[in-house]
Amino acid sequence: xxxxxxxxxxxxxxxGSPLSLECTVEGTSNPxxxxxxxxxxxxxxxxxxxxxxxxxxxxxxxxxxxSRPQDRQFILSSKKLLxxxxxxxxxxxxxYTGLTYEQYFGPGTRLTVT
Amino acid sequence: AQTVTxxxxxxxxxxxxxxxxxxxxxxxxxxxxLFWYKQPPSRQMILVIRQEAYKQQNATENRFSVNFQxxxxxxxxxxxxxxxxxxxxxFCAAGDAGNMLTFGGGTRLMVKP
Numbered sequence: 001x002x003x004x005x006x007x008x009x010x011x012x013x014x015x016g017s018p019l020s021l022e023c024t025v026e027g028t029s030n031p032x033x034x035x036x037x038x039x040x041x042x043x044x045x046x047x048x049x050x051x052x053x054x055x056x057x058x059x060x061x062x063x064x065x066x067s068r069p070q071d072r073q074f075i076l077s078s079k080k081l082l083x084x085x086x087x088x089x090x091x092x093x094x095x096y097t098g099l100t101y102e103q104y105f106g107p108g109t110r111l112t113v114t
Numbered sequence: 115a116q117t118v119t120x121x122x123x124x125x126x127x128x129x130x131x132x133x134x135x136x137x138x139x140x141x142x143x144x145x146x147x148l149f150w151y152k153q154p155p156s157r158q159m160i161l162v163i164r165q166e167a168y169k170q171q172n173a174t175e176n177r178f179s180v181n182f183q184x185x186x187x188x189x190x191x192x193x194x195x196x197x198x199x200x201x202x203x204x205f206c207a208a209g210d211a212g213n214m215l216t217f218g219g220g221t222r223l224m225v226k227p
Contacts, residue, residue: 105160
């Protein structure tokens with residue numbers, strides 16, 4: 001069966017510091033991968049998605065970036081965090097075949113920028 | 115492009131009763147799927163139920179069922195015999211052939227003992 005991991009689970013970082021959040025998927029090959037951000041009590045905002053190694057599409061211009069160095073690894077980064085980067089970050093994967101379209105989510109990372 | 119609207123920000127229901135969460139959507143896709151996700155206080159997003167747009171039969175998963183009205187672009191979720199563990203945010207989502215999901219703003223459901 002497929003599983004998706006995210007770490008760290010919780011992170012508190014000062015303004016201006018760098019960020020690296022990691023997401024890995026097990027039990028599937030060539031998945032589509034996604035990064036979402038969720039503000040408290042709000043819906044999901046798609047940040048980035050990837051259909052393959054090195055292929056990243058950005059949905060929202062901001063100071064965040066994403067990379068996919070391996071087939072089942074997706075990394076969200078920032079060189080200098082802003083207060084507005086605080087939120088709950090979710091990674092998700094879906095089947096590359098697109099047969100059923102659903103996405104499966106990781107447990108998320110709660111980021112607080114102070 | 116797709117849009118998904120959930121008009122009920124918050125709802126409450128007594129334990130063991132039935133509740134219906136509303137969702138409307140708009141899409142230019144001919145082939146699409148609709149989903150309901152549950153986000154409990156742990157904030158883990160859990161897929162509750164899926165509906166293929168080309169199927170007329172409404173999907174059912176145990177106590178969860180949908181009322182899919184394709185012409186009206188409506189996709190409501192019915193939870194029967196509500197349990198305390200059903201307390202969560204519920205998100206309606208539409209998926210297209212590019213594996214992209216568009217989410218609604220969510221409905222916060224509180225099940226009261």
